[in-house]
Amino acid sequence: MxxxxxxxxxxxxxxxxxxxxKAIPVRHYGRYVTAVIAIAVLYAIVYAFAQGxxxxxxxxDYFFDDRIMTGVGKTLLLTVLSMLIxxxxxxxxxxxxxSKNPVTSAIAWFYIWFFRGTPVLVQLFLWxxxxxxxxxINLMPIYKDYWSSFMxxxxxxLLGLGLNEAAYMAEICRAGLLAVDxxxxxxxxxxxxxxxxxxxxxxxxxxxxxxxxxxxxxxxNMLKTTSLVAAVQFSELFRYAQDIGQNSxxxxxxxxxxxxxxxxxxxxxxxxxxxxxxxxxxGSSRTLPPTPWQKVKKNLTTFSSRKVTA
Amino acid sequence: xxxxxxxxxxxRPRDAVPMVKAEGVHKSFGQVEVLKGIDLEVKPxxxxxxxxxSGSGKSTFLRCINHLEKINAGRLYVDGELVGYRQQGxxxxxxxxxxxxxxxxxxxxxxxxxxxxxxxxxxENVMEAPxxxxxxxxxxxxxxxxxxxxxxxxxxxxxxxxSQLSGGQQQRVAIARALAMEPKLMLFDxxxxxxxxxxxxxxxxxxxxxxxxxxxxxxxxxxxxxxREVGDSLVFMDGGVVxxxxxxxxxxxxxxxxxxxxxxxxxx
Numbered sequence: 001m002x003x004x005x006x007x008x009x010x011x012x013x014x015x016x017x018x019x020x021x022k023a024i025p026v027r028h029y030g031r032y033v034t035a036v037i038a039i040a041v042l043y044a045i046v047y048a049f050a051q052g053x054x055x056x057x058x059x060x061d062y063f064f065d066d067r068i069m070t071g072v073g074k075t076l077l078l079t080v081l082s083m084l085i086x087x088x089x090x091x092x093x094x095x096x097x098x099s100k101n102p103v104t105s106a107i108a109w110f111y112i113w114f115f116r117g118t119p120v121l122v123q124l125f126l127w128x129x130x131x132x133x134x135x136x137i138n139l140m141p142i143y144k145d146y147w148s149s150f151m152x153x154x155x156x157x158l159l160g161l162g163l164n165e166a167a168y169m170a171e172i173c174r175a176g177l178l179a180v181d182x183x184x185x186x187x188x189x190x191x192x193x194x195x196x197x198x199x200x201x202x203x204x205x206x207x208x209x210x211x212x213x214x215x216x217x218x219x220x221n222m223l224k225t226t227s228l229v230a231a232v233q234f235s236e237l238f239r240y241a242q243d244i245g246q247n248s249x250x251x252x253x254x255x256x257x258x259x260x261x262x263x264x265x266x267x268x269x270x271x272x273x274x275x276x277x278x279x280x281x282x283g284s285s286r287t288l289p290p291t292p293w294q295k296v297k298k299n300l301t302t303f304s305s306r307k308v309t310a
Numbered sequence: 311x312x313x314x315x316x317x318x319x320x321x322r323p324r325d326a327v328p329m330v331k332a333e334g335v336h337k338s339f340g341q342v343e344v345l346k347g348i349d350l351e352v353k354p355x356x357x358x359x360x361x362x363x364s365g366s367g368k369s370t371f372l373r374c375i376n377h378l379e380k381i382n383a384g385r386l387y388v389d390g391e392l393v394g395y396r397q398q399g400x401x402x403x404x405x406x407x408x409x410x411x412x413x414x415x416x417x418x419x420x421x422x423x424x425x426x427x428x429x430x431x432x433x434e435n436v437m438e439a440p441x442x443x444x445x446x447x448x449x450x451x452x453x454x455x456x457x458x459x460x461x462x463x464x465x466x467x468x469x470x471x472x473s474q475l476s477g478g479q480q481q482r483v484a485i486a487r488a489l490a491m492e493p494k495l496m497l498f499d500x501x502x503x504x505x506x507x508x509x510x511x512x513x514x515x516x517x518x519x520x521x522x523x524x525x526x527x528x529x530x531x532x533x534x535x536x537x538r539e540v541g542d543s544l545v546f547m548d549g550g551v552v553x554x555x556x557x558x559x560x561x562x563x564x565x566x567x568x569x570x571x572x573x574x575x576x577x578x
Contacts, residue, residue, distance in 0.1 A: 187425035190376055191439035191491060192415035195407055201442055205429045282429065282471065 090169020
């Protein structure tokens with residue numbers, strides 16, 4: 001535990017040499033008042049919901065329903081696949097924007113301009129209805145089909161969410177790549193590393209420190225945005241919850257159920273993000289920040305030791 | 311000088327090909343002309359020191375040698391080969407990035423700000439280029455990297471990240487990293503300028519040891535003591551031109567040029 005926090009240890013123990021100061025601490029009465037008000041308001045809200053005409057028992061009844069579980073699975077699948085498209089596309093677009101070739105740079109700029117500038121719901125409908133423009137999809141020797149049967153709801157959802165995400169990821173990746181010191185590229189080049197190797201081995205691993213935190217936000221955002229694809233006939237958590245709600249006569253209860261599942265999933269993702277950030281922080285600071293578990297353990301030990309000494 | 315050369319394994323006649331040869335090298339950044347015609351020759355096995363006030367173009371010249379900067383006019387040769395270009399008849403062809411990278415393998419460089427890879431430990435920094443560029447096996451590269459860290463006195467710090475090392479230690483790891491590619495020429499760009507005075511000695515010791523092993527070194531430095539003791543040739547640059555050159559002891563003790571005299575009177 002000694003490798004974690006430099007400030008906490010000595011602060012709690014009185015200085016040995018000089019006379020330790022024993023003073024009456026300032027009382028912050030305002031803090032007590034605001035705490036009481038906040039608790040009262042919170043209680044009122046909870047009470048209101050508990051008293052409302054909501055059949056809370058419906059939520060646990062359907063919580064692990066097969067359809068809900070399928071929905072959770074599909075939401076996760078859609079999130080992962082769309083983020084993959086987004087991240088790969090984002091890296092490609094970022095490299096294109098930073099390239100010295102004015103044509104690729106301009107194309108990337110235009111792509112980002114379009115996909116960031118239009119709502120994702122509108123983009124989803126556009127993909128779904130592109131059959132008006134392209135009647136057939138014709139990859140000459142390999143594949144030929146009507147657009148409407150090619151563009152399944154899953155593909156629409158993936159393209160709509162993934163291509164939109166790529167525009168945001170491109171800006172995040174670009175910021176990350178620009179944040180790496182130029183001396184790093186020079187050092188790698190001086191060692192005889194090619195551009196590609198320099199990017200892969202030296203620049204990107206360091207850019208990741210800047211890229212991971214906003215990407216974590218994007219994943220969480222994506223998980224929630226997947227609820228929009230119900231509009232293009234793809235069934236995921238929100239859609240299944242709605243269906244159950246209409247059939248069982250507990251529509252609002254099912255929204256609460258869906259909200260609870262989204263919260264659970266985003267919470268799990270936040271934990272994953274924390275550890276990923278910790279991994280990419282290696283080498284950047286002398287000591288890694290403690291994991292929550294280490295923090296808990298430390299608090300427990302210092303708490304008990306303080307009791308003993310007191 | 312002669313006993314130094316005898317330690318090198320290469321049996322080629324020394325005088326035939328200079329390691330670095332500059333003929334009227336010019337370099338401008340936009341409107342600013344930084345190098346205004348540099349002519350010099352670095353012999354194999356020599357420790358060649360470049361001194362001069364900041365802005366005199368010495369670092370820029372050093373960076374031209376491994377083509378981190380493109381020269382605008384003149385010719386620059388390393389080991390008899392043109393830097394950055396291929397000459398066919400009277401036409402010059404720019405080298406592809408891959409070809410430039412190939413030539414840089416033989417030239418080690420040490421930077422003022424170390425530029426170690428912060429996400430790799432000391433030993434990983436040293437292993438990186440042999441594994442990625444030369445295709446050495448990881449085991450082999452690690453063994454060699456440990457020998458090099460031993461040589462710079464940091465074997466016990468192999469598992470540390472750069473942020474856990476002092477400036478002097480980082481610079482010695484950087485030297486080991488450059489040596490891992492077994493270069494025939496080492497470039498030092500003010501290797502001790504970013505260090506606490508206390509730590510300068512360790513780095514200079516490593517460089518002295520390297521010079522004694524017969525490595526050809528071009529050193530941009532403000533360490534006049536090092537230049538006098540270890541250097542075989544010295545060039546004083548100012549305003550993008552070579553003002554004075556000769557043996558370090560001669561130039562440092564009896565500078566002929568007025569500009570050299572006034573510079574040395576300030577730094578010695």
